[in-house]
Amino acid sequence: MTIDAPPAATARGAGPALQPTLAELSRPGRGGGKVPHPPSDALDGIPTELRRASPLGLPELNEPAVIRHFVNLSQLNYSVDAGFYPLGSCTMKFNPKVNEWAARLHGFTQLHPLSPDQLAQGTLELMFDLQSELAEIGGMTAVSLQPAAGAQGELTGILMIRAYHQARGDDDRRDVIVPDSSHGTNPATASMAGARTVTVRSAPDGGVDLEVLRRALGPTTAAVMLTNPSTLGLFERRIEALLEAVHQAGALAYMDGANMNAVLGRFRPGDAGFDVMHLNLHKTFSTPHGGGGPGAGPVACADRLAAYLPGPLVVRDEAGYRLERPGERPTAIGRVRAYQGNVGVLVRAYAYLRAHGAAGLREVSEDAVLAANYLRARIGEGYQLPFGGPCKHEFVASASALRRDTGVRTLDVAKRLIDHGFHPPTIYFPLIVDECLLIEPTETESVDTLDAFAEAMLAIAREAYEDPDRVKAAPSSAPVRRLDEASAARQPRLRWSSAR
Numbered sequence: 001m002t003i004d005a006p007p008a009a010t011a012r013g014a015g016p017a018l019q020p021t022l023a024e025l026s027r028p029g030r031g032g033g034k035v036p037h038p039p040s041d042a043l044d045g046i047p048t049e050l051r052r053a054s055p056l057g058l059p060e061l062n063e064p065a066v067i068r069h070f071v072n073l074s075q076l077n078y079s080v081d082a083g084f085y086p087l088g089s090c091t092m093k094f095n096p097k098v099n100e101w102a103a104r105l106h107g108f109t110q111l112h113p114l115s116p117d118q119l120a121q122g123t124l125e126l127m128f129d130l131q132s133e134l135a136e137i138g139g140m141t142a143v144s145l146q147p148a149a150g151a152q153g154e155l156t157g158i159l160m161i162r163a164y165h166q167a168r169g170d171d172d173r174r175d176v177i178v179p180d181s182s183h184g185t186n187p188a189t190a191s192m193a194g195a196r197t198v199t200v201r202s203a204p205d206g207g208v209d210l211e212v213l214r215r216a217l218g219p220t221t222a223a224v225m226l227t228n229p230s231t232l233g234l235f236e237r238r239i240e241a242l243l244e245a246v247h248q249a250g251a252l253a254y255m256d257g258a259n260m261n262a263v264l265g266r267f268r269p270g271d272a273g274f275d276v277m278h279l280n281l282h283k284t285f286s287t288p289h290g291g292g293g294p295g296a297g298p299v300a301c302a303d304r305l306a307a308y309l310p311g312p313l314v315v316r317d318e319a320g321y322r323l324e325r326p327g328e329r330p331t332a333i334g335r336v337r338a339y340q341g342n343v344g345v346l347v348r349a350y351a352y353l354r355a356h357g358a359a360g361l362r363e364v365s366e367d368a369v370l371a372a373n374y375l376r377a378r379i380g381e382g383y384q385l386p387f388g389g390p391c392k393h394e395f396v397a398s399a400s401a402l403r404r405d406t407g408v409r410t411l412d413v414a415k416r417l418i419d420h421g422f423h424p425p426t427i428y429f430p431l432i433v434d435e436c437l438l439i440e441p442t443e444t445e446s447v448d449t450l451d452a453f454a455e456a457m458l459a460i461a462r463e464a465y466e467d468p469d470r471v472k473a474a475p476s477s478a479p480v481r482r483l484d485e486a487s488a489a490r491q492p493r494l495r496w497s498s499a500r
């Protein structure tokens with residue numbers, strides 16, 4: 001089957017063409033408004049050497065041209081509101097619109113971050129409840145809502161672990177052990193916290209190799225950071241033995257819980273014995289992400305680390321809700337974020353939790369896992385599945401056989417998907433899988449969408465054998481073809497010049 005136009009109702013299509021810049025659209029004398037001419041003596045007070053030698057060169061356009069320019073540009077965006085978005089390791093694509101309404105309520109948006117506690121009781125109550133609910137979800141004792149991202153939550157957790165070891169006079173613990181299937185932010189966090197990163201390789205089944213881990217553990221180990229489910233979409237099956245080994249070595253266990261949608265209501269890291277974790281509210285709990293907007297990576301911890309959580313936490317006493325006072329919990333590692341973090345993100349998460357309730361959250365993880373396993377089975381008809389199933393919320397597939405037989409690479413498959421009207425999945429990550437595709441459908445997609453995506457992937461695999469050059473030349477229907485991504489990143493051209 002050869003497709004140049006998007007076939008599926010669920011697909012968005014390549015969309016409109018690139019737009020000329022406003023400067024290119026500009027015509028002298030055209031304009032949308034009247035700006036009063038300055039008085040003739042306006043420049044008299046400005047020294048000659050500080051005056052412009054040439055006119056400013058602002059584009060001249062009327063209002064409809066400006067509006068159309070930006071609306072047409074916006075149509076070039078691919079978004080979850082326009083089509084399926086199977087990026088792996090980017091949990092939560094569809095974000096309920098009602099939570100956007102809640103986050104925009106004036107009582108939240110107009111509250112000054114330095115308002116006295118008595119004037120902020122509603123927001124403080126929401127934050128207090130959210131702290132408790134996230135602690136409940138994680139099986140943990142206490143939560144700080146401060147960190148503004150998952151990576152910052154990780155850093156916070158590792159700094160808490162360091163404070164814990166230091167408080168016990170256990171100063172030699174400088175190593176953080178990270179499996180090679182962990183998220184890239186885990187080793188980055190360890191380095192940023194001043195620790196030495198020790199990478200342990202995965203076993204053939206994709207889980208942590210316990211023997212290798214045991215050999216790496218020792219009196220200098222501060223912590224083990226475990227992304228669970230891992231970036232292979234696999235739940236760590238040997239978790240009990242693993243945590244026992246970590247604790248026996250005197251180290252603490254950090255769980256990267258960015259993708260809690262895989263296990264919500266089914267598995268609580270605190271019950272398993274993890275000491276500290278973060279959750280990504282902008283992945284599992286409603287805030288849109290992917291555009292680099294604000295996030296929240298609250299940290300939840302067990303009893304032994306609660307004293308070190310960054311302050312101020314929201315507490316409740318006879319007078320109502322309030323923030324901890326400076327110095328109230330002297331063991332706290334300090335602030336990690338100005339004010340109270342990204343409160344709008346907290347409001348969305350709270351609304352999401354309220355709307356779902358415990359039973360609803362369990363359904364979220366069931367649906368996410370079901371959708372991923374369904375898609376995995378269908379994609380497996382045309383691609384390699386390097387690890388046995390079942391998977392959790394995402395799965396890895398590989399185009400290594402396509403590459404061997406036809407020369408078509410994962411990158412080509414991803415580009416050809418654009419011609420089918422789909423956003424490509426994550427590719428070449430995690431690094432430990434050859435010609436890797438990391439695919440995550442999430443809980444909100446219908447079986448029709450999953451089928452349409454699987455059909456497109458399988459059609460591309462067939463096409464690779466019949467007409468590999470066509471796949472390698474993709475995309476053919478997008479406004480731009482293959483871009484030189486390395487040069488774009490290294491020598492970005494960010495300024496328009498009329499000389500070009």
Ligand SMILES: *Cc1c(COP(=O)(O)O)cnc(C)c1O
Nearest residue numbers: 089149150151183185227256258
């Ligand atoms: C997204 C993600 C992170 C990092 O979260 P940010 O909010 O982007 O900093 C960490 N770990 C895992 C497993 C993730 O998926």
